[in-house]
Amino acid sequence: MSTTAEKPAVPDREPGTAGPSLAALGRRGVGRRTIRAGRVRRLTRRDKLVLAVMVGVPTLIQLLLVWLPTLFSIALSFTRWNGLDLKDIKAAGTDNYRFVVEDYPPFWPAMQHNILWLAFLALIATPLGLLLAVVLDQKIRGTKIYQSIFFTPVMLSLALIGIIWQLFYNRDSGLLNYLLGTAGTPAAVDWFGDSNVNIWAAMVAATWRHAGYVMILYLAGLKGVDPSLREAASIDGANAVQTFFRVVFPAMRPVNIVIVVITIIESLRAFDIVYIINRGTNGLELISALVIQNLVGEGQVIGVGSSLAVILLVISLIPIVFYLIRTFGKESKA
């Protein structure tokens, strides 16, 4: 079983080299040893300097603009600060966390919404994408056109998706109320405005994009499944459903892992769409939106915003670490 680390190179290679990736692996192993041997003899001082710059500059950018801020976020979450003068930063212990958990009304709704968002993507959007991929992987007429249609929303930003669906969901001029026959009557629903339904409306809009994304990844995954596996299963008398769930689906493990991680991360990152609807208030609270409300709002409660950011970070680390272990676990041992 190859890891995702090997997979990506395959699609773009010509068919001849696509199959025997094991051979390529072997070659690579040998090759690297030779280079290592060569390195001792041949890496000049100048080469080492060049390498140091090649590694150093991106690493510095990454440390300075990604990891250092992450550490600062953790540090700031234990302080009280209005964001003005650096001298005003006061230690606050765990006060911010206690405030968020006990006294900050939108916190628990936001947690629930994030979980709901994840459940919706995991149980509806992702399976829908998989279903579309499986259906479109057959030799049916017009499969390319269908693929293009389902894929179109993936090209759009979630902010724009919010606007487009706003037009569709609108109480007075939206198509949905018209199709439901409620347009112009008091029963018409303001899908993005009504705090009872707007989270569902937003998740449907997010599904519109997520399912297409999942579909395209699974289409690539399905193409990579060795056809002889299917033949073997069908010779053994397995029906289509059995073949899919017992043979094809498990064989796509690398893609499955990527999809699981993407689904979780996307649901934690969900921000743009709720922010463009109503800045993540009134039924659309999400942790990510609360972070920003606390940073840019009137009060600029940096400490509270940072403690929310750290909570988001800790939750995000679960799928991230899972993914890293799956992807790099074998390599670092090798």
Added chain:
Amino acid sequence: MSTLASPAPRTTAPGAIPRKAGKRHYGTHIFLAVMAVMWLVPLLWALFTALRPKADTDKYGYFSVGGTFNFDNFIQAWTQGGFSKYFMNSLLITVPSVVLTLFFASMMAFAVSRVSWKFNITLLIMFTAGNLLPPQVLAAPLFEMFKHLTLPYSFSDSGNLLNTYISVIAVDTAFQIGFCTFVLSNYMKALSSDLTEAALVDGAGIWRQYWNIILPLCRPALAALGTLEVIFIYNDFFWPLLFIQSGDRLPVTTAINNLQGQFLSNYNLLAAGATITVIPTLIIYLVLQRQFVAGLTLGSSKG
């Protein structure tokens, strides 16, 4: 393979290879057609609304086909919304970000994949993990870092890095390097090591191995990633929202946040504005669809 929508007889056929009977796909086609219509409706509704003058929708209602269809809303939205400015801003942010991202990521990928040394896996993990973090985690410190970094007013009229394109370009680049490094390093690993060895024997330095040998071979991957990154960065809503305060410096994607207020309840104009912002992505999609899909599946690790 066969689907849940397909009729039962096939599942009972034992040893035969069922896929050859490509005719009885009615169920599948109905399913796909229904889904495709559902998928297109929101887009077509926006386009439909955008093509109709406000006066006509007021007169006949939004759910009618009466009246005229023209591009007046597009023209009005373009001028009134200041789209030319926003598109320029998007261009000024996207192009440098993508070029820098690919440049730095390819150097990094070369170093971790073609030269073996102690920390390459560690660095690769750090880069990959960084790309998966939710941006909101870094928002406060980055905002404050940029705010407290004093710059001469000749360089930035805010006196710091806020409200500059550079802030957005820098953070977009830093955030995307991780993903591109991951993808490119996998791609480079799969290239035969004979290539660089031969160069090594000829006395070519590291830079020449990277620039003249490996990079040209990575052209397909770079094209795919480049397309993907153009879309990602063009679609980025969050960083400009955080760093740029002057409305006239926002890129298109973030500027549409203000359109709702600007066009008030003129949904025809709003629809036209939304449609205008779709156009660049649609063009890229139509011209470079293959590259884009290749880019997505190449890494499949975008968060």
